[in-house]
Amino acid sequence: MPYWMRYTMIINVQKNRSLSEFSTFGIGGPISHFIEVKTGAEMADAFAFAKEQSLPCLILGKGSNCLFPDEGFSGLAILNKIDFIEWGEGTLRVGSGYNFSLLGVQTARKNWAGLEFASGIPATVGGAIFMNAGANGGSTSDCLETVTFLDVDGQKHLFQRSELSFSYRHSPFQQMRGAILEASFRLKPEPTARAKQLQIIDYRLKTQPYNDKSAGCVFRNPETGLSAGALIERCGLKGLTIGGAKISEMHANFIINTERATAQDVKALIAEIQARVQKQTGVRLELEVRIL
Numbered sequence: 001m002p003y004w005m006r007y008t009m010i011i012n013v014q015k016n017r018s019l020s021e022f023s024t025f026g027i028g029g030p031i032s033h034f035i036e037v038k039t040g041a042e043m044a045d046a047f048a049f050a051k052e053q054s055l056p057c058l059i060l061g062k063g064s065n066c067l068f069p070d071e072g073f074s075g076l077a078i079l080n081k082i083d084f085i086e087w088g089e090g091t092l093r094v095g096s097g098y099n100f101s102l103l104g105v106q107t108a109r110k111n112w113a114g115l116e117f118a119s120g121i122p123a124t125v126g127g128a129i130f131m132n133a134g135a136n137g138g139s140t141s142d143c144l145e146t147v148t149f150l151d152v153d154g155q156k157h158l159f160q161r162s163e164l165s166f167s168y169r170h171s172p173f174q175q176m177r178g179a180i181l182e183a184s185f186r187l188k189p190e191p192t193a194r195a196k197q198l199q200i201i202d203y204r205l206k207t208q209p210y211n212d213k214s215a216g217c218v219f220r221n222p223e224t225g226l227s228a229g230a231l232i233e234r235c236g237l238k239g240l241t242i243g244g245a246k247i248s249e250m251h252a253n254f255i256i257n258t259e260r261a262t263a264q265d266v267k268a269l270i271a272e273i274q275a276r277v278q279k280q281t282g283v284r285l286e287l288e289v290r291i292l
Contacts, residue, residue, distance in 0.1 A: 012035060012036075013033050013034065013035050013049070013076070014033075014034045014035065015032065015033065015034070016030055016031070016032075017030070017031045017034040017077070018030055018031065018072070019031055019068035019069075019072060019073060019077070020068070022060045022063040022068075022077075022079065023063040023066065023068050023215075024062065024063050024064040024122055024213065024214065024215055024216070025063075025066075025067060025068070025213055025214060025215045025257050025261070025266070026213040026257050026261075027067065027068055027070070027257060027261060027262065027263050027266065028068030028069065028070070028072065028073075028263070029068070029069060029070050029071050029072025029073070030072035030073075031072060031073050031075075031077045032055075032072070032073065032074045032075065033050075033053075033055060033075065033076045033077070034076070034077045034079070035049075035076060035077075035078055035079070036078075036079040036081055037078055037079070037080060037081060037082065038081045038082060038083075038097075039082060040082065040148075040150060040156070040181045040182075043078065043080075043082070043150055043179055043181065044150060044154045046076065046078050047150070047152050047153075047154060047178070047179075048154060049076065050075070050076040050152075051152065051153075053076075055074075055075045055076045056073075056074075056075035056076070057075060057076050057077075057078060057152065058073055058075060058076070058077045058078065058292070059078050059080055059126075059179050060077055060078065060079045060080065061080050061096075061097065061123060061124035061126060061127040062099075062100075062122045062123050062124050062127060064121075064122040064123055064127070064215055064216050065123070065127070065131060065133075065215055065216050065288065065289055065290060066215060066289065066290050066291075066292055067215060067263055067266055067267070067289055067290070067291045067292065068263065068292055069263050069292060070262050070263045070264060073292075078179070080096055080097040080124060080126060080179065081097045082095035082096050082097040082098075082126075082181060082182065083095050083097040083098045083099070083124075084098070084182075085098055085103075087110075090112060090186060090187055090188070090189065091145070091184060091185065091186050091187070092107070092184065092185055092187070093182060093183075093184045094125050094182060094183060094184070094185070095125065095181070095182050096124060096125050096126030096129070096179070096180040096181055096182055096183065097124050097125070097126065098124060098125045099124065099125075100118045100121055100123040100124055100125050100127070100128040100133070100140075101118055101119055101120055101121050101122060101123070103115060103118055103125065104116055104117065104118030104119035104120075104121070104197060105119050105197060107187055107193070108193040108194045108196070108197035108198075109194055110193075111189060111190060111191050111193050111194060112187035112188065112189060112190065112193060113187060113188045113189070113190030113192075113193040113196075114138070114142060114143035114185065114186075114187040114188060115138075115143065115185065115187065116136075116138070116193055116196045116197040116200055117134060117135045117136045117137070117138035117200060118133075118140075119197045119200055119201045120200065120201045120204045120205075120210075121133055121135065121216075122216065125180075125183055126179070126180040126181075126183075128140045129141075129144065129147060129171060129173065129180055129183055130171055130173050130174060130180060131169055131170075131171065131174075132166045132167070132168070132169055132170055132171045133169075134168075134169075135200070136200055139166070139168075140166075141161070141164070141166035141171070143185045143186055143187055143188075144161050144164075144183060144184075144185055145160070145161055145183075145184040145185060145186050146158060146159065146160055146161065146183065146184045147159045147161075147164065147173075147180055147182075147183045148180070148181045148182045148183070149173065149176065149178055149179070149180055149181065150178050150179050150180075150181050151176070151177060151178035152177045152178050156181070168220070169220055169288055207250065207251055208250065208251050208254065209248045209250045209251060209254050209256055212248065212254075212256040212257070212258075213256060213257035213261075214248070214254045214255060214256045214257070215255070215289050216254070216288075216289070217229075217253045217254065217288050217289075218253055218254065218255050218270060218273075218287065218288060218289050219232075219253055219273075219285040219286060219287060219288055219289075220285070220286045220287070220288045222283050222285065222286070224283055227253070228252075228253045228285055229251055229252040229253035229254075230252075231277050231281055231283055231285070232247065232252035232253060232273060232277060232285075233252040234280075234281070235276050235277050235280045235281065237252060237273060237276060237277075238252050240269065240272065240273075241258070241269075242265050242268045242269040242272065243261055243262060243264070243265030243268070244257060244258050244259050244260045244261030244262065244265050245257065245258070245261040245262075245265035245266045245268075245269045246258045246269075247269065247273070255269055255270070263291075267291065270287070270289075273285065
């Protein structure tokens with residue numbers, strides 16, 4: 001019996017797609033196996049297929065906050081398109097593939113507070129939960145109520161927020177094997193939510209290189225008082241270039257792909273930044289971007 005007949009969906013596995021297609025950096029090599037999923041059942045079938053074929057899995061969302069390898073990925077890359085949304089009164093249930101930035105705009109328009117900071121963050125809801133994304137004093141975990149998680153063996157787990165330990169850019173899902181399927185949030189009524197959301201996006205457009213290819217902030221902000229961007233700028237590193245990778249002139253904590261940058265270019269520039277900042281300030285910058 002062909003392998004695809006053993007699953008609840010037709011396994012539409014594509015060959016020879018590129019990670020660069022799914023990267024805000026525009027960087028990454030070929031994918032040996034690729035599939036797009038739109039439901040939790042399809043995600044379970046994708047995991048079952050990968051297990052049968054002995055393939056490692058990589059979950060793809062908006063492709064931000066990641067540096068994909070030039071060599072590509074010899075496994076099953078799963079593009080998460082579980083993007084439903086159900087509105088309640090001050091609550092919402094949303095698929096993990098839903099656009100997180102759009103969610104920030106939509107909730108603010110309804111005068112619900114709690115996710116205004118999401119506006120402008122290039123992530124899916126699942127990616128935002130996975131990284132506990134945040135900005136402007138807010139974090140994804142602040143108004144999170146529940147998370148539904150599917151492990152690689154196809155078992156679903158419903159987690160209450162009280163069961164999950166979050167911290168700065170960290171969630172417990174970073175140590176789990178599987179995929180976030182959906183989440184629920186509880187928000188508060190606030191007539192100024194829309195105005196706050198507009199202020200946030202206006203500030204970001206003025207201070208961050210949104211028109212350039214990047215993965216967002218490269219380094220975590222240290223606990224020394226100054227932000228990572230301020231430390232890099234203080235060391236005179238804005239504009240420093242290695243290959244096709246360049247430190248943004250607009251915001252020093254962004255590395256941009258100017259033209260045909262490779263992952264090796266970016267990694268070399270990261271290492272140079274870390275070395276110079278540590279030498280001049282004594283601070284060792286830790287990565288926020290995930291290098292896969």
